[in-house]
Amino acid sequence: MARPSPLDTIAAFASPPGGAARAVLRISGPRVLELARGCLRDPLPAARGLLTTRFDPATGRGTWPALGLWMPGPRSYTGEDVLELHLPGAEALCALALERVVQLGARPAEPGEFTRRAFLNGRMDLTQAEGVADLVGAKNEGQRRAALRLLEGDLGRRVADLVEELLGLSALAEASLDFDEYDTGAVPRDELRAGLLRARAQLEAVRAQVAAGAPASGRVCAVLAGAPNGGKSSLFNALTGAAALVSPRAGTTRDRLEGTWRADGLAIELWDLPGLDDAAEGLDALAQDRARASLAGADLILWVASAADPRAARPPYLRELPPGAARILVWSQIDVPGARPEPPAELLGALGHPPVARVSALRGLGLDELSRATRARVGALPEVGGVSRETAGRHRMALDDAGGELEAAERVLDAEGPLDLFASHLVAAGRALEALGGSHTAEDVLDRIFARFCLGK
Ligand SMILES: Nc1nc2c(ncn2[C@@H]2O[C@H](COP(=O)(O)OP(=O)(O)OP(=O)(O)O)[C@@H](O)[C@H]2O)c(=O)[nH]1
Ligand SMILES: [Mg+2]
Missing domain, CATH: 1.20.120.430 (tRNA modification GTPase MnmE domain 2)
Structure with missing residues (x-):
């Protein structure tokens, strides 16, 4: 079978088949602008943006309301010009709409073809494309x-x-x-x-x-997260035997550090993240973005708040914790003179009343308590996939x-x-x-990988 040409303009519904309130028709390729002129009542905006207009199937059966999401390349999912049309979801209308854009020069997309183009255009590497399919x-x-x-x-x-x-x-x-x-x-x-x-x-x-x-390796990924200077890296060192940089300066950790922690007999992949800081700029802001992405991928969040920091009660970035992710509150630096022995009710409430472990990384206090709490929490996790x-x-x-x-x-x-x-x-x-x-990957391997995708992805 001949391989579909990457020069074509492709179209497919990104929403599942079957009637629904709305359907999303995705179009990508060099001829999107021309196609849009042929089926939309209004011109696309000059720059990336939203267009409220009507779709004309040119059948003499009227026009329908349409919302157009215009994303010119190369800053789009595929790296090409992309138009997403939000249309009424009735199946008969969807069929007519696809027919019309094909008439105007698009070709129905293969399963996974949008993501394949994203890969070919350098928008993601092959492992990320696999991430899309797995997601x-x-x-x-x-x-x-x-x-x-x-x-x-x-x-x-x-x-x-x-x-x-x-x-x-x-x-x-x-x-x-x-x-x-x-x-x-x-x-x-x-x-x-x-x-x-x-x-x-x-x-x-x-x-x-x-x-x-x-799959089914049973390994769990936990992150140490919290405000700068909470003692995350000190704890990371104490738990994994690493020698990560620790200092009284806020913002010491820039890159995510990774290690293995044996918590009460359970091997846990432990990540130490940069302290979350809304005011970070430049390189630091980049580190913050990565930290937030790591947070989203963790099975368990160890929220580290310092008993010696009066501002630990309710830091603004608590709102960024992925909802539903398992958490433990690590009440750290309890050895500091004048430290609050117990976390404030406000913090516990904001975290959804998680189990609490009181620790001092410096003195090695409470680490067993933390291991036990972690083991118990992991035991209660939904299937670790x-x-x-x-x-x-x-x-x-x-x-x-x-x-x-x-x-x-x-x-x-x-x-x-x-x-x-x-x-x-x-x-x-x-x-x-x-x-x-994905560089030096044979075409047939790519075929196999992208064949796992659904239509419109
Ligand atoms: N007394 C005492 N000091 C601690 C403890 N843990 C950390 N510290 C001190 O607190 C400061 C910050 O510790 P780090 O481990 O670098 O904190 P962090 O959360 O990794 O900080 P960032 O990477 O900047 O977000 C350092 O000066 C540590 O020596 C502790 O248990 N007791
Ligand atoms: Mg650190």
């Missing part, structure tokens, strides 16, 4: 959260970092080849080995992340391929083998990883 197919809360984590693009970013590391290392090996040739004797085998060990550790970390999101089996399987295969290449590279080093062979294994590992994000 649409999510059957429970746990699956929804796992899909959101993918959609956030974190896996793609980590893999891209690792690929860069591998390519740098292979370049170093190639450069050493030249040294050999001129007999300077400067082959930095120790440096290559150290780099390889680093890359393998990074790969293991990505594997652990993928395993945590795999994961990404779909298709997604998990594809990710695992790519990572296994890359792992195999890195092992082969190590064997070459062990045997004092040729460095160009060493370098070629690194490049092959990089290729395997790039397939995860």
